[in-house]
Structures are given as structure tokens and as C-alpha cells.
Amino acid sequence: MLEVRGVRVAYGPHAPPALDGVSLDVAAGECVALVGPSGSGKTTLLRSINGTVPLAAGSVRVDGVEVAGLRGRELRRLRARLAMIAQQHDLVDRLTVAQNVMAGALGRWSTLHALRFLVLPSAAELAEARAALASVGIAEKLRARTSELSGGQQQRVAIARALVQHPVAILADEPIASVDPALGEQIVALLCDLAHERRIALLCSLHQPELARRYFDRVAELVGGRVRSDRRTERASLVRRGYAG
Amino acid sequence: MIDTFFPPDLSPAYLRALLVPVAQTIGMASAGMLVAFALGVPLAVLIGTRAPGHRFIIGALSSLRAIPDLTLAILAVVVVGLGPAAGIVALALFYTAMIGRVYGDLFLAADGAPLEALRATGAPRAAIAAFGLIPLTQSDLLTFGTYAFECAMRASIVVGAVGGGGIGTELVGALNALDYHRSLTLILVLVVLVAAVDTFGILARRTPRLVLLLLPLGIVSLWLNPPVLFAFGHAIHTFAGMFPPQLRPAQIVSLPLLIAQTLAIAIGGTLLGALLAFPVSLAAARRLAPLGVVLAIRRALDVVRAIPELVFGLMLVVTVGIGPLAGALALGIHSAGVLGKLYAESFENVPRAPVDALAATGARALPIVAFGFVPLALGPLVVHTLFRLEWNVRAATVVGLIGAGGIGQALFQAQQLFFYKQMLAYVLVTWALVALADWLGERLRLRLGWHFVAG
Numbered sequence A: 001m002l003e004v005r006g007v008r009v010a011y012g013p014h015a016p017p018a019l020d021g022v023s024l025d026v027a028a029g030e031c032v033a034l035v036g037p038s039g040s041g042k043t044t045l046l047r048s049i050n051g052t053v054p055l056a057a058g059s060v061r062v063d064g065v066e067v068a069g070l071r072g073r074e075l076r077r078l079r080a081r082l083a084m085i086a087q088q089h090d091l092v093d094r095l096t097v098a099q100n101v102m103a104g105a106l107g108r109w110s111t112l113h114a115l116r117f118l119v120l121p122s123a124a125e126l127a128e129a130r131a132a133l134a135s136v137g138i139a140e141k142l143r144a145r146t147s148e149l150s151g152g153q154q155q156r157v158a159i160a161r162a163l164v165q166h167p168v169a170i171l172a173d174e175p176i177a178s179v180d181p182a183l184g185e186q187i188v189a190l191l192c193d194l195a196h197e198r199r200i201a202l203l204c205s206l207h208q209p210e211l212a213r214r215y216f217d218r219v220a221e222l223v224g225g226r227v228r229s230d231r232r233t234e235r236a237s238l239v240r241r242g243y244a245g
Numbered sequence B: 001m002i003d004t005f006f007p008p009d010l011s012p013a014y015l016r017a018l019l020v021p022v023a024q025t026i027g028m029a030s031a032g033m034l035v036a037f038a039l040g041v042p043l044a045v046l047i048g049t050r051a052p053g054h055r056f057i058i059g060a061l062s063s064l065r066a067i068p069d070l071t072l073a074i075l076a077v078v079v080v081g082l083g084p085a086a087g088i089v090a091l092a093l094f095y096t097a098m099i100g101r102v103y104g105d106l107f108l109a110a111d112g113a114p115l116e117a118l119r120a121t122g123a124p125r126a127a128i129a130a131f132g133l134i135p136l137t138q139s140d141l142l143t144f145g146t147y148a149f150e151c152a153m154r155a156s157i158v159v160g161a162v163g164g165g166g167i168g169t170e171l172v173g174a175l176n177a178l179d180y181h182r183s184l185t186l187i188l189v190l191v192v193l194v195a196a197v198d199t200f201g202i203l204a205r206r207t208p209r210l211v212l213l214l215l216p217l218g219i220v221s222l223w224l225n226p227p228v229l230f231a232f233g234h235a236i237h238t239f240a241g242m243f244p245p246q247l248r249p250a251q252i253v254s255l256p257l258l259i260a261q262t263l264a265i266a267i268g269g270t271l272l273g274a275l276l277a278f279p280v281s282l283a284a285a286r287r288l289a290p291l292g293v294v295l296a297i298r299r300a301l302d303v304v305r306a307i308p309e310l311v312f313g314l315m316l317v318v319t320v321g322i323g324p325l326a327g328a329l330a331l332g333i334h335s336a337g338v339l340g341k342l343y344a345e346s347f348e349n350v351p352r353a354p355v356d357a358l359a360a361t362g363a364r365a366l367p368i369v370a371f372g373f374v375p376l377a378l379g380p381l382v383v384h385t386l387f388r389l390e391w392n393v394r395a396a397t398v399v400g401l402i403g404a405g406g407i408g409q410a411l412f413q414a415q416q417l418f419f420y421k422q423m424l425a426y427v428l429v430t431w432a433l434v435a436l437a438d439w440l441g442e443r444l445r446l447r448l449g450w451h452f453v454a455g
Helices: A042-049 A072-080 A097-105 A112-120 A121-134 A151-165 A181-198 A209-215 A236-241 B012-017 B019-048 B053-064 B069-080 B084-106 B112-121 B125-136 B138-164 B166-176 B180-206 B208-225 B229-241 B249-284 B289-304 B309-320 B324-348 B352-360 B365-402 B406-416 B420-448
Strands: A001-007 A019-026 A032-034 A057-062 A081-086 A171-172 A202-205 A218-223 A226-232
Touching: A001 A042, A019 A042, A019 A057, A019 A202, A019 A209, A019 A226, A032 A181, A042 A057, A057 A097, A057 B112, A072 B365, A081 A151, A081 B352, A097 A112, A097 A121, A097 B125, A112 A209, A112 B365, A112 B406, A121 A151, A121 B324, A151 A181, A171 A181, A181 A202, A181 A209, A181 A236, A202 B324, A209 A218, A209 B019, A226 B180, A226 B352, A236 B012, A236 B053, B012 B180, B012 B420, B019 B053, B019 B084, B019 B125, B019 B138, B019 B166, B019 B180, B019 B208, B053 B084, B053 B420, B069 B084, B069 B138, B069 B229, B069 B289, B069 B406, B069 B420, B084 B138, B084 B208, B112 B125, B125 B138, B138 B166, B138 B208, B138 B309, B138 B365, B180 B289, B208 B324, B249 B289, B249 B365, B249 B406, B249 B420, B309 B324, B309 B365, B324 B365, B352 B365, B365 B420, B406 B420
Parallel strands: A032 A202, A032 A218, A081 A171, A171 A202
Antiparallel strands: A001 A019, A001 A057, A218 A226
């Protein structure tokens, strides 16, 4: 689903490359954790996949579509099906939870549709938001103000927004960096379950190698802008042998 | 109808003739500000060091500030006589209140620890100010001081309109003589003047010593236009003649209507300003529009802001006729200039992450504005608009002068007919109305968590 081939990214003509010949595949329904020290290029890799960072060399394909060179409407069309989840603080706290969740549909809605939804949401739209919230376990928060939610709940809202995009892939950039460890594990488990169940390709950067080994199918380690290792986890071999699902 | 103003009269003879009024306007603003600093800074130090009675000073300055500059100018003309001296007195009073109040607030908000250390040495108030308060707040003092000077330059044109001299007097004369080409010349001169002050402000923030240039300007101007001690007896007599303030029963009955008219002009003008400013501000925000467009729109907004409400009012009376509509339109256009800039800055200041997240869903530009920029900037947008409404209550009494109706018109008519007791009654009503609006606005802004917004 995600095919990264020989990607090179540099933030300036004389700067050392942030990514240097990175290749990585993520299949539909596969969960890949991206680990490595700060500054190793994890965020740059995720951003180059959704077309925010231009490539100096190499290619990125999402569902068979080459990302490099996409602009305007075509880039929007790609991003509509490629969900991003950031650390935190990327919700609009003055909007309601339902409005934040349905912001995931903005990529496929016309401008008029989007404005109409803010003033007069239809029953079907609210039902869709509720369903997305139910799959992250907080359906009851539909009408709450986003600013009233806890950090963990806000991260669940961000995941629900990603689900509303009906994504082929989810790119998560340290989604648990600002929540406590127990909550972090719950969120990682939720993300991986959803990806497996809905056959979404998940590429998630993490600072916790043990969580990565426990929940993900593969762990890729980035160091200095290169892939140092890319291994199947124990979980993956257990699944192959039928012990885990 | 607006084309009646074109082309402006740019003949060398007329431009030469304008040198004196331009000098008068600059002189009035400099002299007024000089006095305002000389009186306002010590008062602010008393407030900032919490001297005995500082609460009374705050109250007195707030009350004085609630009298619009034009109303002060009308009073000053009555008491001091026509000419720049009246303008200087009005500006000095109004800006003493403004400088004293705002600098006092800045001093009160200054970092306590260094001040505590100074106080512990047993230093007197003046030393605490010189070694603590002023250096601690220097950049804010300069920013606000140059902003106040810019306002004073605009106000010096407004007070000219009631006979304070300078470009304002010329402009009213030209409009009354139906000489629209020269009116436009005067408006252009005004725009250039305000732009020059604006540039001066930017330079002064970089090189604070430039502020000292105002000193000789102000002194010369005060020397040439001494506030009139030659008719001191007359001034006291006239002032005493205003007491007790009085209104006829019919005038008392019509007061609610006048107040409603004034409020309608203020609210209508603010609404119009906000409606015009919103789309314009989107094109004036660096994160929403290409740099070329942003710079062009910002420049246009600068020009609109440079022209006071009263001058727009004078121009609009020619095109839409006298009445509250001209007043509301005048306030609306000027407010659009102010709000357009402030809204754009609010949009530029919203946090990046939520907006980036919306863009990452593939959303189009307008939905990103509606789902991201607007809700994220809602607090500042509301506060700026409320602050402008507060200001517009004041401005609505000022545009009454050109026949826009309301309290301002009644006040000006009473002055023109020498009914000074009535005039003072209307001054008091104006004062109460503006003070009430200021008080309500301040409470509302405090509630929203924003105390002070310059604009």
C-alpha cells in the first residue's frame, strides 16, 4: 500500500540529508513501527509520504499513485485518503468533538458542503461521527466541547477523525508522546487493532521499542536518515503460526 | 458621486498655501503630546508605585478619557477661543488621560522582583521610576507612545474641524465651500502625514533617542500658540456660564432618541466594519494569501486607517446626504481599516498544528478557514470587535458634528448657538454614555480573558 523507494530528502543545498536512500514497504492491514533517536528522520519520512516535504531523489507511491509532483487538487485527493495523526494539540479546541471528527471528511466535501455542516449537520453526518467515535470507545463525547476532553480522549478524537477519512493508510507521528505510559499502550493497541481489522496500512513513529515489538508486525529502525534494520516482530510470527490475531 | 473629488488640486500655489496649516497640525499634535507626556508620565508613576490616592488618579483619568477628543475640543474652543491653542489644550487633556492610564497599567504589570529590590534600598518614587519602572517597560512604553502620537496626529485634524486650526479647519472650510478638489488634496496630505508618523514610530522603536525630536517641535508650537492667558478672565467667565447644565423639557424627552441614534450609529458602523474587514483580512494574512496580495491589501488598509471617521463622514455627507446613515458608513469604513489589520494578525497568530492537521486531510482553503482559522482565532476576533464597538460609541458622538444625528449633533448645535448650559448637559450625557460603554467593554473583555488590546 505504501511503497518508499530510495528516498532522499535534504532541507537545503548544503545541509546533510535528513533521509538518505530510505526504502520501506507497508502492506494493507500491516502495522509498521518506526523507531530511532530524535532527529533520525522519522517525522521527515512521514511528511515526505503525504507530500509535505519534497523529495530530492527516489519515489513514494501510495496505493499505486506516485506522490512526488502531485499538486493542488490531485494532492488533496491523495491526502483525503491518507490520514495523519500527530503528537497532540492538533484538534481545534473551540469546535465540538463531532465537528473535529467530521473534519476528516473535508477532503471529499465541497466547500459549500463543509460550511453547511458547520451550521446545520445532517443526521447521517452525525451518525457517521458517532460511529467513528464508537470505534475508539468514546461515542458519548459526540456533543462535548473538545477543550473539555482529557489528553487521551483528544488523541482518540484524532484517531476517529482519521477513520472518517476512510484511509488506505495512517501515518502517525509519535501519537503517544504526550500521554502517560498506560494510556499510551491503550492508544497503540487501539491503532493496531483498527489497522488490522480495517486493512489499513499503519506507519507509526514511536519512542517505545517494547510497545513496538508487542503490538506491531514490523519494526523499522531509522538512524541518521537511513534504515538500519527492518525486522518482523515476535507478534508477527505468532500470528503466522496462528497463536495471535 | 465620489468622482466629484477628482482630480485633487495639486497646483504649486495651493500646496505652498498648505504649509502653514500642515505645520499647525504637526505643531498641535507635538505640543499636545509634549504636555501629555509631561503630565501623564508622573501620574503613571504615582499609579505604578501605588502611591496614596492612586485609585483616585485612575478613576479621574478614566473619566477624562471618556470625553471624546472632539467634545474636549469644542469645550476648549469655547473657553480658550478659536485657533491652535484650543486644539493643543484638547489634545493635551485627552492624551494626558490616555498616557497616564495606559502607562500606569504597564507600570503596574511590570516585573515585581527588581522593583522590590529597588524599594528595599529606600529609593524615592522618581528613582524607582527611572531605574526600575521605565527601563523594565521601555519597549511597551515606546510602542504605545508612538501609537498615541499617531492617534494624536489624526486627532489634531479632528479638533481642527471645530476651529482648532490646521488641516482640519482647512478641510471643513473647503467642504463647506463645495471645493471638493481641494478637499481631496487635504485628505491626501493627511494620509501622507499619518504615514510619515507611522514610519517615524517604526524608526523610533529602533532608535528611541529619535523621540527627543518631538521636544523642540512641541516647545516651538507651544511658544507660538500659548494657551491663551490673555483672555483668562473671559475663559473663567465662559466656563462659569455653563453652570448649571440645563436642558428644556422637550430636550429631555428627546434624549433617549438621541442616545439610541448614537448607539445605532456605533453598532451599525461596527457591524459594517466587521463584515467588510473579515473577507479583506483573509487576503491580508500571510498564512492565507500570497505575499504580494498581502502587502498590497495591508497598504490599502493603512490608508483607510489614516483617514479619521470624521473625514469619511464629511466626504460621505456629500454623497449620501446628512443623517445617521452617513455616520454609520463613516464609522464602518474606518473600522474596516482597523479591524482588517487586527483580524489578519489574529489569523497569523493561530497555532500551526491544528491547521496543518486540517490541510493534511486534503481540505480546500475555505473549509480550512472555517474549521481552523476562524474557531482558533475566535477569542481575539471577538475582543477586537468589542473594543472597536467601545471606541465607536465615542466616534459616533464625534460624527454627530457633520449632521449624522445623535448626541454629538445636539452638542455641536448647542455650541454653535451659544447655549452653553445645554452644551454642558450634552457633554455630561456623552461622558456618561462613553464611560458606561468603556466600563461594560472592559468587564466583558476581562471575562473573555483579554484585558488590553491596542487598536
